[in-house]
Amino acid sequence: MVRSSILGFPRMGRLRDLKKATEAYWGEKISREELLKEAKRLRLEHWRIQQDAGVDIIPSNDFALYDQVLDHIQLFGIIPERYSKYGLHPIDEYFAMGRGLQRPAKDGQPAVDVPSLEMVKWFDSNYHYVKPTLQDNQQFKLAADPKPVREFLEAKEAGIITRPVILGPVSFLTLGKADRGQTVAPIAQLEKLLPLYVELLIKLKEAGAEDVQIDEPVLVFDLPASSKAAFKPAYAKLGALGGAAPRITLATYFGDIVHNIDVLSSLQSLYAIHVDLVRNPEQLRTVIASLGPNQTLSAGVVDGRNIWKTNLQAAIEKVELAVQRLGQDRVIVATSSSLLHTPHTLASEKGLDPEVRDWFSFAVEKASEVVVIANAVTNGPSSVREQLEANAKSIQSRATSKRTNDPKVKERLAAVTKDMYNRKSPFPTRIAQQETTLKLPLFPTTTIGSFPQTKEIRIQRNRFTKGEITAEQYEKFIEKEIQDVIKIQEELGLDVFVHGEPERNDMVQYFGERLTGYVFTTHAWVQSYGSRCVRPPIIVGDVSRPAPMSVKESKYAASVSSKPMKGMLTGPITCLRWSFPRDDIHQSIQAQQLALALRDEVIDLEAAEVFVIQVDEPALREGLPLRAGKEREDYLSWAVNSFRLATAGVADSTQIHSHFCYSEFQDFFHAIAALDADVLSIENSKSDAKLLKVFVDEAYPRHIGPGVYDIHSPRVPSEQEIKDRIAEMLQYLRPEQLWIDPDCGLKTRQWPETKAALANMVNAAKFYRQQYTR
Template sequence: MVVSSILGFPRMGANRDLKKATEAYWAGKISQDELLAEGKRLRHEHWKIQKDAGIDSIPSNDFAFYDQVLDHIQLFGVVPERYTKYNLSKLDEYFAMGRGLQKPATDSSSAVDVPSLAQEMVKWFDSNYHYVKPTLQDNQTFKLSSNPKPVAEFLEAKEAGIVTRPVILGPVSFLHLGKADRGQSIEPISALDKLLPLYEDLLKQLKEAGAETVQIDEPILVFDLPKAAKEAFKPAYEKLGGSNGPKVVLATYFGDIVHNIDVLDHLKNLYAIHVDLVRNPEQLNTVAGALGPQQVLSAGVVDGRNIWKTNFKNAIEIVEAAVQKLGKDRVIVASSSSLLHTPHTLASEKKLNPEIADWFSFAVEKAKEIAIIAKAVTDGPASVREALEANAKSQQSRASSSITNDKEVKDRQSKVTEEMHNRKSPFPDRIAQQQQRLNLPLFPTTTIGSFPQTKEIRVQRNKFTKNEITAEEYEKFIEKEIQDCVKIQEELDLDVYVHGEPERNDMVQYFGERLNGYAFTTNGWVQSYGSRCVRPPIVVGDIARPAPMTVKESKYAASISKKPMKGMLTGPITCLRWSFPRDDVHQSVQAQQLALALRDEVVDLEKAGVFVIQVDEPALREGLPLRAGKERTDYLKWAVDSFRLSTAGVEDGTQIHSHFCYSEFQDFFYAIAALDADVLSIENSKSDAKLLKVFVDEAYPRHIGPGVYDIHSPRVPSQKEIEDRIAEMLQYLKPEQLWIDPDCGLKTRQWKETKAALINMVNAAKTFREKYSK
C-alpha cells in the first residue's frame, strides 16, 4: 500500500500559543518549567492532529522554541565560548545565541550582556523563514548533549501512543550551511569526520528508543554544490545508512536534485529518498530511475510552502506515475517540505469570503489531503469519490472567478514600455538636486521605518478592527502617535524622519489589505524567526490600487516635521515574496501588477510633498532561484524591472531609498546596483562587514546605510561600539556615501531601549561628522 507522511508541522499552535509563552518567559512572566510544559502540550496536540488525519509517518523533533538549526547547534555542542562562559541554563544559552541577552545586576547575580553578533540569522533557502547559522572554530570539537532532544521527543510521543519518525538536519547540510567564526579560517565541511560519530551515536540511541525510521534532511542537494560538499555524502551515509540505526529517509526540498543525481549512487543503502514534486515535478523519472532496487520514493506532492488546495487530479497522476515505475510498496505520499511555512488551520478563519476560503488549505487541512491522496492511490478513486469531486469543483471555481480575473489590470500591463523603468537623469544629477532640496549633513542619520508598536497601539487597532471605536477616533489616535514619533526624532536630532508606522500591522499585510486582488486572514500566522510571526496576505487575483494607501499619514507627518520626512513603502518583490502568491500565473506577472500599483503611490507621495521615499526590498534575495543559470538571470531581470517600474515615475529631486536585510547579495550585486536607488540601507550588524567589501570591489557610486546595530536583540549598543562599526565601514566606503542607521525597523523593540540605542547612534554619527568636517 501507499503510505503517507509529513516532513514537519507548524510549531506555534492555533493561536500563536508558543509565541505568547516564549515572550512571556523572556519578560519574566512565566517560569522555565511553565514554558517547557507549554511546548510539550503543543507537541502532543500536533501529533494528535496528524494521527487523526490518517498520516502514517508523523514527524517528531520538528518542534523548536526558536529555530531547528539552533537546536542542532546546541545538540552537537557547536556553541561559541562567548555564550558558555556565563553559566546560563541551557534554555537561556539557546535564546542568547538567537537574540542576545542583556540582564541587569541583581542581589544574587551580576549583570549579563551577551551580544548576538556571532550568530548570524539568514533566510532558510528561498523561504521567509530565518535560521541561525552554525558558527565554527578552527579547533572545533563536538559533543552530543546528554539527553538528546530528538530522542527525548521521540520517547515523549511514544509514551503518548504515537510512534513518530524523528527529523534531524543532516550533517552535510548542517556544516555546509554554517560558517567560520570571526577571525577563524575553518571550512566547515572539513569538520565532518569529527561530527559523524555523534550522528552515529544519536541514530543508535533513536533505534534503542524504538524508532523504526528517521528523516534526515539534506536540502542542500538542490544547490550547485562545491566539490567538497558533494563528495561528503558518500562517507557520511556509508556510516549513517548502516544497520546500527533506524531506516533513513533522506529528504530534499525546494528544488530538484537532477544536477546532483550521481550522489544517489552513494545513498542506495538508505531506505528512502524524498523529493519535492510540487516545485519540480519533472524530476520524478530521473530520480525514480536512480533509486536502488528496493529503495522507496517519498513523493512530495502536497505543497508545504503555499496555501492553495492541492489539485487532487494532478497529484494523484504524479503518484500513480511513481507507482507504475516502482510499485505501491515503494512510494510514500508526502508534503513537499515541512508544513512549517503554512498557517495552522483554515478552521480559524471565520471572516474569509466563502468563495475564496474554498480555494485554500492550511497545515491541518493539508494533512488530510495527504491521507486522501494516499488512499485514492491505494484503494482506488471510488474510496474517496466525494473528496475528489469537491476538490474538482473548488479548482473550477477559482479558475473562472471574477475575483481571479481583472481585464483592466491586464490591459494596463500590456501598455508598459521600457522607458517607464528609467529615472529621468543619472545619479550625479539627481543627488545634486536632492542635496539642494534636503540639505543633509555628512553622515546623515535616519531609521529604517517603523518605531515600537506599543501595547496601546495594538489595543486601539484591535478596537478599531472590532468597531469598538470610530474611524475618526482611530485617526486622531494615529495622528497623536505620529506627533509623538516626530517629537522624539526631534529630541534625538535625527536628520531624516519617519512617521513611525503606528497605523500598520505588517509591512506586507498592510498593503495587501488596501489592494484589489488580495485576501487576508485573521489567524493565518506563520513563523518568520524565533517568536516572530507574520500573517502573509494571499494573492488571489489580478492586483490593482483602488485608492492611495499611505499618503494621508505621510503627508500629515511631513506637515509637522522640521526635517525631511521619509515615506515608507514595501516593494513589489517583497509584497509578492512575503505573500502567498498565486500558483496559476507566473510570479513576474504578479510582480509587475504590484509595481504599477506602487508606482501610483510613489507619484502621489511626491505630489503630497514627501521627497524621500523608501521602497523596501528585503525579500529580493530570497526570491533568487537556488541555482545559477537562466532561471536566475530571468528572475533578476523581472525583479529589477519591477522595482524600477515602481520608483521611476518621480522627479530627480525626490530621493529613492531601498532597504535590504539578511541578504547575501555578493553573487548578484550587479542587480542591486541596477535598481538605481539613490540610497541603499542594508543589514550589516551580523554580517561581519562581509557585505561592505563588495561595494568597494564593484565601485558602487551611490549612497549606502549599513546597519550599525542589531535591532533583533534587546541589548543597547554603546556609543563606542557604534563608533567602531562606523570606523570599520569607512575602510570600505567614502564619508560622503555613508548613512548611519539601525539594521532594520524598530517595530518589535521597546521605547526605552530604542531611545537609548538611537541616542548612542546619533552621537556616534556626530563624532565622525565633526572629525570629517575639519
C-alpha cells in the same frame, strides 16, 4: 500499500500559543517549567492532529522553541565561548544565541551582555534560521539528553510512533560559517561531527525508532566540490550502521536534485529518498531511475509552502506514475517540505468569503490531503470518491471565478513602455539636486521606518476594527502618535525622519488591504523567526490600487516635521514574496501589477511634498532561484524591472531609498546596482563587515547605510560599539556615501531600548562627522 507522511508541522499552535509562552518567559511572567509544559502540550496536540487525520508517518523533533537549526547547534555543543562562559541554564543559553541577552548582575549571577548569532533566510523562504558558527579548534559533543530522543520517547509514551527529523551533517556544516576572526572551513569538520550522528542514531534505535528523516536540503544547490564530495563518505558511514540504527529517509526540498543525481546514485544503501514534486515535478522520472533496487521514493506532492488546495487528481497521477515503476510498497505520499511555512488550520478562518475559503488548505487540511492521495492510489479512487469530487469542484471554481481576472489591469500592464523603467537622469545629476533640496550633513542618520508598536496602538487599532471608535477618533489618535514620534526624533537629533507607521499592522498586509486582488485571514499566522509571526495576505486575483494608501499620514508627518520626512512603502517583490502568491499565473506578472500600483503611490507621495521615499525590498534575495543560470537571471531581470517601474516616475530631486535585510548579495550584486536606488540600507550588524568589500570591488557609486546594530535583539549597543562598526565600514566606503541607521525597522522593540540605542547611534555619527569636517 502506499503510505502517507508529513515532513514537519507548524510549531506555533492554533492561536500562536508558543509565541505567547516564549515571550512570557522572556518577560519573566512564567517559569521555565511552565514554558516547557506548554511546549509539551503543543507537541502532543500536533501529533494527535496528524494521527487523527490518518497520517502514517508522523514527524517528531520538528518542534523548536526558537529555531530547528539552533536546536542542532546546541545538540552538538557548537556553542561559542562568549555564550558558554556565563554558566547559563541550557534554555537561557539557547535563547541568548538566538536573540542575544543583556542582563544586569543580580541574585549572585554575573551581568550578561552578548549579541545573538547571525540569522539568515532559510533557502528561498521567509523563515530565518540561526547560522552554525564554528571555531578554528571546534570541538563537538552530543548533549547528554538529546532532544530528538527525548521527543521521540515523549510521543511514544503517548502511544504515537514518530519518525524523528534531523538536519543532515552535510547541510548543517554547509550552511554554517567560521566565527568572526576564525578561518575554519565548516565542511572540513565533517569527520569530527559524524561520530555524534552515529551516536545519536544508535540512541534513537535503542529508544524504539525504526525510521529517521535526515534533511539534506543543500542538495538543491549548486554545491561546492567539498560539500558534494562529503555525501558519499558521510552516508556510507551512517548507512553502514545497518540494524543498529533506524532506517534513513534522506529528504530534499525547495528544488530539484537532478544536477546532483550522481550523489543520489551513491546513496543506495539508504531506505528512502524524498523529493519536492511541487517545485520540480519534472525530476520524478530521473529520480526514480537513480534509486537502488530496494529503495523507496517519498513523493512530495502536497505543497508545504503555499495555501492553495492540492489538485488531488494531478497529485494522484504523479504518485501512480511512481507506483507503476516501483510498486505500492516503495512509494510514500508526502508534503513537499515541512508545513512550517503554512498556517495552522483553515477552521479558524470564520470570516473568509466562502468562495475563496473553498480554494485554501492549511497545515491541518494538508494532513488530510496526503491521506486521501495515499488511499486513492492504494484502494482506488472510489474509496475516496466524495473527497475527490469536492476537490475537483473547488479547483474548477477557482479557475473560472471572475475574482481572478481584471481586464483593466491587463490592459494597463500591456501599455507599459521601456521609458517607464528609467529615472529621468543618472545618479550624479540626481544626487546634486537632492543635496541642494535636502541639505543633509555628512553621515546622515535615519531609521528604517517603523517605531515600536505599543500596546496602546494595538488596542486602538483593534477598537477601530471592531467599530468601537469612529474613523475620525482613530485618525486623531494616529496623528498624535505621529507627533510624538517626530518629537522623539527631534530630541534624538536624527537627520531624516519617519512617521513611525503607527497605523500599519504589517508592512505587506497594510498595503494589501488597500489593493484589489487580495484577501486576508484572521489567524493564519506563520513563523518568521523566533517568536515573530506574520500573517501573509493572499493574492487571489489581478492587483490594482483604487486610491492612495499611505499619502495622508506621510503628508501630515511632513507638515509637522522640522526635518526631511521619509515616505515608507513596501516594494513589489516583497509584497509578492511575503504574501501567498497565486500559482495560476507567473510571479513576474503579479510583480508588475504590484509595481504599477506602487508607482501611483510614489508619484502621489512626491506630489504631497514627501521628497524622500523608501521602497523596501528585503525579500529580493529570498526570491532568488537557488541555482545559478537562466532561471536566476530571468528572475533578477523581472524583479529589478518591477522595482524600477514602481520608483522611476519621480523627479531627480526626489531621493529613492530601498532596504534589504539578511541579503547575502555578493552573487547578484549587479542586480542590486541595477535597481538604481539613490540610497540602499542593508542588514550588516550580524554579518562580517567584509561583506561591504563588494561595494568597493564593484565601484558602487551611490549611497549606502549598512545597519550599525541589530534590532532583533533587545540589547542596547554602546556608543563605542557603534563607533567601532562605523570605523569598520569606513574601511570599505567613502564618508560621503555612508548613512548611519539600524539594520531594520523598530516595530518589535520597546521604547526605552529604542531611545537608548538611537541616542548612541546619533552620538557615534556626530563623532565621525566632527572627525571628517574639521
